[in-house]
Amino acid sequence: MSKPVQIAPAEALLLASLITPTAQGIASRILARAAGGSVTLFAFDAGQGLTEHTSPFDALVLVLEGALTLTIGGAPTAATPGTIVLMPAGVPHAVEAPGPARMLLIMLLDRRDAPPA
Helix, strand or coil, X not given: CCCCECCCCCCCCCHHHHCCCCCXXXXXXXXXXXXXXXXXXXXXXXXXXXXXXXXXXXEXXXXXXXCEEEEECCEEEEECCCCEEEECCCCCEEEXXXXXXXXXXXXXXXXXXXXXX
């Protein structure tokens, strides 16, 4: 079983120092994970992205650096540093980074909608 928190406790950490961008690729690092969701840091190189998919989790995207185009239910949404975008559970979505970008992804499972254990 993985550790629920992947970063040191009671320490102020610079998000940029927690991930190393990959040339022509995508880097990701899980910062915390629990039954109800996770927090993941992403770094995209120019022209990279995540292909369309769905998730049982509501996802909050916080753009840290660069710009992203989030396509949610077929509609594109431009997101820039300091913005937050909700990608609802069960709705197809994709992420595109026209230039280098970083985002924090917070995934939240509504336990009221989860199947019984």
